Amino acid sequence: MIIKNKKGDAPIIETVIFITLNVAFFVLFLVFIFRSAAGAVVYEQAYAKQIALLLDGAKPGMAIVVNFEPGIRIADKNKQNLDEAVKINNETNSVIVSLLPGKGGVSYQFFSDYNIQTRLDKTSLIINVGEKNE
């Protein structure tokens, strides 16, 4: 005949649940911190401002190469269409960087009046600056 020690089981189960919940809490915190630190929001803002400042100081005929490797990595990880990652609106003179699908992006305005074309080449973003009527 098997005798179950019901009274003795209870503290072990409670301890296991307690430890599991604690570990889950700390894992959640760590995941949140690491995701925030390497997150798209930080890169979106950094790229939008970097590109806008480069365009502010640019002259027609220039080709600017920006290292976009971290941006591509984040966009790929989040399954964002790379064609949507960096957009230049020549009407409103703004750079829009979006590394998360369906969540919009960060927009930053530049004051140069040029015709801007962008394309991605492997890990680089190539920006061609042309005259407005070109």
Next chain:
Amino acid sequence: MNKKGTEKILSVWWFFVIAVIGFGIVAGVLIYYSAEADVREVEADVLSGKIVNCISEQGFLKNDVFVKNFDIYSVCGLDKEVFSSGSNFYFRISVFDETGKLFRENIIGGDASFEKDCKIATGIGAKRFPKCVTKNKSLFFFVEGEIKKINLEVLAGSNQITRKVLVIGV
């Protein structure tokens, strides 16, 4: 002693402490990573530098500056719309003679209130006020076959903050 009851209270208290710590960490991380990278001063510096470079050439002020309908926007490759009312940018070009008198009327673009705001912000360090940069350059200028010395002063300001867009449409 009611040991079981004490343990239960302790675990509830423990999770409360963890929740408070967690809230602190989440709030701290969100505040840190959502902070604005302030590039307004760099932007103002780029604008003033661009204007100085496009209206001067090899130490001489370009003669076009004194033409009646001088269009700074087309000469310097600046977008006129961006400098229209409610603009995030501002610039003022002043040309002084050797005695410090204005040589020609100031050329102004963008939100003119920035100049006052920048002066106020210099003393108190206001966060939401625009950032300005002034560039001075001594130049020469041909007038009636004579070479005159003039002082060029370009003040540029920016108060642009990051804008979050919900729909990507170009």
